[in-house]
Amino acid sequence: MSYSYAFNKVVPGAQWVCSGSTDNYDNFTWLDDRPQPSKAQCDAIMAEAVAEKNRLVAEINRQAAYQAEADPLYFGFQRGENTEQEWLDKVAEIRARYPYPT
Secondary structure, eight states, X not given: XXXXXXXXXXXXXXXXXXXXXXXXXXXXXXOSSSXXXXXXXXXXXXXXXXXXXXXXXXXXXXXXXXXXXXXXXXXXXXXXXXXXXXXXXXXXXXXXXXXXXX
């Protein structure tokens, strides 16, 4: 995540130039008439974006694992081939493997 992302999020369409890495707040020169977001404000926005990305990755990984690993156990449980506890244990294992960020 970069400061240019945060600038666009806080002040859509703002103008600035960057003289180096977009990961360094001090590399930006603000050219817009609107106030430049503070470094703390940008850091908070970037942290939220990273947390959301991590949550989505965990959700995608969980869904794939549920389909590949837990669903067959559930359907087997419905047919009497597996126990409900086997299915529940697999769901718990997947949740532990792909935790949501806190």
